[in-house]
Amino acid sequence: MPGIEDEVLEVSDLDVHYGVGRRRHRALSGVSLQVRSGETLGLIGETGSGKSTLARTVLGLVRASGGRVRIGGEDVTGYSQRQWRSFRRRGVVQYVFQDPLRSLDPDLTVQESLLEPLLLRGDPRASALEAVREQFARVNLDEHLLPRRPAELSGGQRQRVAVARALVVEPALIILDEPVSALDAANRVQILQIIKNLRDAGTALVFISHDLGSVAGVADRIAVLYQGELVESGSTAEVLRTPQHAYTRLLLGSVPTLHAPPATRAERQALRAQLNGEPV
Numbered sequence: 001m002p003g004i005e006d007e008v009l010e011v012s013d014l015d016v017h018y019g020v021g022r023r024r025h026r027a028l029s030g031v032s033l034q035v036r037s038g039e040t041l042g043l044i045g046e047t048g049s050g051k052s053t054l055a056r057t058v059l060g061l062v063r064a065s066g067g068r069v070r071i072g073g074e075d076v077t078g079y080s081q082r083q084w085r086s087f088r089r090r091g092v093v094q095y096v097f098q099d100p101l102r103s104l105d106p107d108l109t110v111q112e113s114l115l116e117p118l119l120l121r122g123d124p125r126a127s128a129l130e131a132v133r134e135q136f137a138r139v140n141l142d143e144h145l146l147p148r149r150p151a152e153l154s155g156g157q158r159q160r161v162a163v164a165r166a167l168v169v170e171p172a173l174i175i176l177d178e179p180v181s182a183l184d185a186a187n188r189v190q191i192l193q194i195i196k197n198l199r200d201a202g203t204a205l206v207f208i209s210h211d212l213g214s215v216a217g218v219a220d221r222i223a224v225l226y227q228g229e230l231v232e233s234g235s236t237a238e239v240l241r242t243p244q245h246a247y248t249r250l251l252l253g254s255v256p257t258l259h260a261p262p263a264t265r266a267e268r269q270a271l272r273a274q275l276n277g278e279p280v
């Protein structure tokens, strides 16, 4: 049985609110999840369900109003900005966002972007350069792109650079927030393959998407967020075969590639009504 030390990410009873006073609203409520080393958790939910809020809270970009976050066994919940900077510098956790321009500094060349986390961590320049080149090859990018800035790359190349930047420090945990949503089919397939290779190499991954189809092929387990609450979680096979929550059934109904035929419009409407507490 894996012990607690195998949990790379442990989120317990997490609450997040935005706004103050009458504008205060809840984005996450009582969310608990764990990701072990070598495991990929697929986090799915519709727009506004709180997926990005969860990612941003785990990365220390949004402050929790309740609950705890542990990364690599370290409780980061109450960290100040200074503590977060020093924690990030160690490269334990990395991220890839949907828009690679948010993961990359537009003023840095690709080489500088990839070197930065290694040099911040204290690696010598020569070995850092070697690691950058190796990583670049692993995401199928040619070295002639290294002197370019993000604006001089295609969308697919940029996302591969963002993935390479996340990987170069060999983090224990990577949060991928809609990493393939903005890509065309060919680039999507390439990035999904890189994610699969990563998973096989033992990195813990949280793969966030509104698209169950992209996640199902990669994730070991799936967690479903609905209106800020985790309504379902289980092994991918379990969730696909016997979804417990009406929202998960609704999601499954929209994925024609799975074994069952897609739900009819009437079936989807009935599930949606059930979710909204309306009589069916």
Ligand SMILES: Nc1ncnc2c1ncn2[C@@H]1O[C@H](COP(=O)(O)OP(=O)(O)OP(=O)(O)O)[C@@H](O)[C@H]1O
Binding pocket: 018, 019, 026, 027, 045, 046, 047, 048, 049, 050, 051, 052, 053, 054, 210
């Ligand atoms: N900075 C913010 N200030 C105020 N409210 C916010 C902020 N960011 C998100 N929200 C709200 O919190 C809720 C959850 O948003 P979040 O972006 O986490 O959802 P999501 O599932 O990632 O959606 P999407 O798939 O559209 O990115 C939504 O109601 C959203 O409007």
